[in-house]
Amino acid sequence: EINSKRLHQRFYQMAEIGKTEKKGVSRLALTKEDRVGRELFIKWLKKLKLNIRVDDFGNIFARKEGSNPSLPPVVFGSHLDSVPNGGKFDGTLGVLAAVEVVETICENNIQHDFPLEIVMFTNEEGARYTQPMLGSGAITGVLQKEYVYQLKDDNGIAFIDALKEIGYLGNQENRVSKVKAFIELHIEQGPVLFDKGATIGIVKGIQGISWQKVTFAGQADHAGPTPMAQRKDAFVSAIKAMDKIHRWVSKLKDETSVTFGKCSVSPNVVNVVPGQVTFTVDLRHPNKKILNQRVDKVKEIILTIASHTETEEQIEEISFMEPVLFSERLVKEIENICDENGYSYHAMFSGAGHDAMYMNRLGETVMIFVPSVDGKSHCEEEESLWKDIYQGTDLLFQLVCKEIGA
Amino acid sequence: EINSKRLHQRFYQMAEIGKTEKKGVSRLALTKEDRVGRELFIKWLKKLKLNIRVDDFGNIFARKEGSNPSLPPVVFGSHLDSVPNGGKFDGTLGVLAAVEVVETICENNIQHDFPLEIVMFTNEEGARYTQPMLGSGAITGVLQKEYVYQLKDDNGIAFIDALKEIGYLGNQENRVSKVKAFIELHIEQGPVLFDKGATIGIVKGIQGISWQKVTFAGQADHAGPTPMAQRKDAFVSAIKAMDKIHRWVSKLKDETSVTFGKCSVSPNVVNVVPGQVTFTVDLRHPNKKILNQRVDKVKEIILTIASHTETEEQIEEISFMEPVLFSERLVKEIENICDENGYSYHAMFSGAGHDAMYMNRLGETVMIFVPSVDGKSHCEEEESLWKDIYQGTDLLFQLVCKEIGA
Numbered sequence: 001e002i003n004s005k006r007l008h009q010r011f012y013q014m015a016e017i018g019k020t021e022k023k024g025v026s027r028l029a030l031t032k033e034d035r036v037g038r039e040l041f042i043k044w045l046k047k048l049k050l051n052i053r054v055d056d057f058g059n060i061f062a063r064k065e066g067s068n069p070s071l072p073p074v075v076f077g078s079h080l081d082s083v084p085n086g087g088k089f090d091g092t093l094g095v096l097a098a099v100e101v102v103e104t105i106c107e108n109n110i111q112h113d114f115p116l117e118i119v120m121f122t123n124e125e126g127a128r129y130t131q132p133m134l135g136s137g138a139i140t141g142v143l144q145k146e147y148v149y150q151l152k153d154d155n156g157i158a159f160i161d162a163l164k165e166i167g168y169l170g171n172q173e174n175r176v177s178k179v180k181a182f183i184e185l186h187i188e189q190g191p192v193l194f195d196k197g198a199t200i201g202i203v204k205g206i207q208g209i210s211w212q213k214v215t216f217a218g219q220a221d222h223a224g225p226t227p228m229a230q231r232k233d234a235f236v237s238a239i240k241a242m243d244k245i246h247r248w249v250s251k252l253k254d255e256t257s258v259t260f261g262k263c264s265v266s267p268n269v270v271n272v273v274p275g276q277v278t279f280t281v282d283l284r285h286p287n288k289k290i291l292n293q294r295v296d297k298v299k300e301i302i303l304t305i306a307s308h309t310e311t312e313e314q315i316e317e318i319s320f321m322e323p324v325l326f327s328e329r330l331v332k333e334i335e336n337i338c339d340e341n342g343y344s345y346h347a348m349f350s351g352a353g354h355d356a357m358y359m360n361r362l363g364e365t366v367m368i369f370v371p372s373v374d375g376k377s378h379c380e381e382e383e384s385l386w387k388d389i390y391q392g393t394d395l396l397f398q399l400v401c402k403e404i405g406a
Numbered sequence: 407e408i409n410s411k412r413l414h415q416r417f418y419q420m421a422e423i424g425k426t427e428k429k430g431v432s433r434l435a436l437t438k439e440d441r442v443g444r445e446l447f448i449k450w451l452k453k454l455k456l457n458i459r460v461d462d463f464g465n466i467f468a469r470k471e472g473s474n475p476s477l478p479p480v481v482f483g484s485h486l487d488s489v490p491n492g493g494k495f496d497g498t499l500g501v502l503a504a505v506e507v508v509e510t511i512c513e514n515n516i517q518h519d520f521p522l523e524i525v526m527f528t529n530e531e532g533a534r535y536t537q538p539m540l541g542s543g544a545i546t547g548v549l550q551k552e553y554v555y556q557l558k559d560d561n562g563i564a565f566i567d568a569l570k571e572i573g574y575l576g577n578q579e580n581r582v583s584k585v586k587a588f589i590e591l592h593i594e595q596g597p598v599l600f601d602k603g604a605t606i607g608i609v610k611g612i613q614g615i616s617w618q619k620v621t622f623a624g625q626a627d628h629a630g631p632t633p634m635a636q637r638k639d640a641f642v643s644a645i646k647a648m649d650k651i652h653r654w655v656s657k658l659k660d661e662t663s664v665t666f667g668k669c670s671v672s673p674n675v676v677n678v679v680p681g682q683v684t685f686t687v688d689l690r691h692p693n694k695k696i697l698n699q700r701v702d703k704v705k706e707i708i709l710t711i712a713s714h715t716e717t718e719e720q721i722e723e724i725s726f727m728e729p730v731l732f733s734e735r736l737v738k739e740i741e742n743i744c745d746e747n748g749y750s751y752h753a754m755f756s757g758a759g760h761d762a763m764y765m766n767r768l769g770e771t772v773m774i775f776v777p778s779v780d781g782k783s784h785c786e787e788e789e790s791l792w793k794d795i796y797q798g799t800d801l802l803f804q805l806v807c808k809e810i811g812a
């Protein structure tokens with residue numbers, strides 16, 4: 001039996017770190033807040049006498065051996081970083097539930113064959129370093145080490161420098177390279193479970209995600225005496241492109257989603273016609289082929305606008321994350337546990353990317369969702385109900401026990 | 407006879423201060439660069455043994471008495487601040503030409519009745535503190551002192567603190583309150599003179615300018631699992647509003663111009679649906695009544711978009727600068743001097759606001775423009791030809807001499 005009270009207490013202890021005015025969390029990757037969060041996490045791991053390691057991307061692993069150390073480990077966990085003014089459940093829940101599961105196993109002296117490992121991944125959000133699931137992407141061979149180390153945040157600070165700064169640059173041999181199973185408990189971050197009134201989301205896979213960075217370059221000029229017809233206004237090009245893309249996606253009425261989350265206007269002065277504008281396009285679809293078609297159409301719209309407005313466009317792919325399908329066996333295992341325990345569930349796809357998306361490459365993978373109140377996430381209003389969280393954590397506990405051969 | 411070589415030399419000395427890579431200038435108001443520019447300016451003034459004063463907004467005046475100190479002064483000058491990555495001519499030319507005019511008067515021991523004053527105004531651009539012609543607006547009673555002192559830059563630094571920081575907080579009694587004439591030499595910043603091949607622009611007045619700050623507030627949410635139809639995307643509202651406003655103004659095919667120069671998206675993360683977006687609207691028209699109609703229409707569009715997209719709008723007027731008409735007598739004087747000297751000229755309105763717009767309240771005012779190559783301004787490519795600048799400065803010299811009763 002997991003200790004709900006302990007989980008609850010730890011959760012609110014962690015929620016203090018980077019707490020915002022409206023009780024959300026700003027704990028961006030590799031900041032001081034991230035470091036303090038890691039320290040608290042490690043304090044708990046040490047009490048459990050786990051074997052702690054940090055890899056060359058700051059991912060933290062905590063291992064407990066089973067009877068056969070040569071077997072691949074069962075790995076579970078999530079991330080502790082947040083978006084700015086984000087919620088306290090996103091990522092954190094999966095990490096703290098993992099700690100609770102292992103503490104329950106230790107306390108009850110549960111014997112097992114397979115090693116188990118708790119994991120906390122670095123920069124999952126892609127908020128500070130614009131590459132989501134960076135830590136898991138790096139150790140699974142999706143992202144190159146040189147590329148990751150040189151990534152810059154908005155203030156020009158390289159990933160490697162920020163990692164060293166908080167003291168979490170570990171060794172390459174500390175990565176995990178093969179898993180018996182990877183299991184991630186997470187909040188849904190969307191409205192499906194909450195609307196259905198289900199407690200558990202059994203995640204069958206994750207939709208594909210494309211991130212692109214678009215730049216329009218025109219000509220900075222004076223907003224007063226420069227006739228509208230003679231301008232090369234980079235912001236007008238960007239506005240026209242975003243409006244057109246948004247209209248087109250809205251008309252599709254399918255599962256495609258598009259978001260322009262980030263934008264910077266230069267020189268960003270009231271009376272200067274913008275000379276350069278950069279914005280991001282987050283495009284999603286569950287089907288890889290269709291997602292690719294959507295990406296192509298976005299590019300086409302941008303090229304057309306650029307030629308009509310006589311501005312120069314540049315499109316840079318930040319990331320293309322193919323849709324993934326999780327282990328059917330693990331999905332079935334979860335269904336069984338839910339049925340046995342009378343947990344209401346719904347099998348679904350994830351709209352958000354998660355470290356499980358990349359960990360899937362190292363072995364059988366699955367995710368467990370608990371509902372997000374009103375579907376809200378990546379905001380301070382993010383909320384999940386504790387009755388759901390306890391069931392989700394218990395489900396994680398039971399699945400882990402099965403997988404480690406307890 | 408003005409000394410062209412001296413003017414040219416001083417100009418390039420000043421252009422070093424805040425010089426950018428592409429030989430433009432970033433000398434934002436009340437920054438270290440502004441302070442260094444002011445120091446160089448004051449060094450020149452001191453050599454001319456002028457009576458220097460600084461007022462309570464950091465405006466600098468340098469006075470030379472005439473035979474009758476009780477007469478109102480003839481004031482001329484401009485500003486030394488720039489937009490980020492702006493040009494080296496904007497404002498600076500008018501200040502350095504004024505120094506050159508006075509040096510020529512001193513050198514030749516020209517006797518005059520009226521006092522003369524060179525002036526350098528603070529924060530003309532409205533780039534750092536989003537209130538253009540701040541220094542002249544403050545001393546002419548358009549802007550309240552308390553309001554101006556508490557204005558914040560994008561980093562939250564109050565005007566009064568920045569003014570103290572660079573050491574240019576002077577006394578209220580040092581303001582100018584009445585002028586016999588105010589004359590400002592400036593680059594045109596638009597294409598009219600260059601396209602016409604005229605050397606001198608005789609500025610009959612300035613069009614009206616409205617600056618507004620628009621905020622859309624929606625709901626931050628996750629870009630992945632949040633269905634498009636359930637979002638309150640503040641950036642989508644802003645994009646739709648700006649696109650609609652731009653399309654409408656483009657269709658007017660009259661003198662109305664609109665610019666969205668500044669925009670900030672919050673939280674500005676790739677995978678977060680923007681919860682809040684702020685942008686500025688710079689609207690201009692030579693006719694006050696029509697400008698007011700344009701402003702109303704912009705507000706109407708914003709309100710409509712807000713109600714359609716279920717986001718909350720807020721519209722804040724930063725500034726409404728009524729169109730002004732300059733002194734017909736001074737316009738005529740300039741025409742006469744041009745005719746006498748064979749300077750080609752064109753009478754025109756200014757598309758940009760200038761300190762002359764507010765100084766007009768203190769006495770007869772006029773402006774002299776010299777052409778901007780290709781009409782470019784507020785960018786590093788800003789350029790004016792020296793043959794034009796010499797003629798413009800000579801014209802300023804002759805007009806000042808007439809006005810001071812030399």
Ligand SMILES: NC(=O)NCCC(=O)O
Nearest residue numbers: 124125132352353630677
């Ligand atoms: N869960 C989460 O926010 N992941 C980041 C990647 C994404 O944007 O889906």
Ligand SMILES: NC(=O)NCCC(=O)O
Nearest residue numbers: 224271530531538758759
């Ligand atoms: N000349 C100039 O750039 N003035 C600032 C006010 C305006 O935007 O017109």
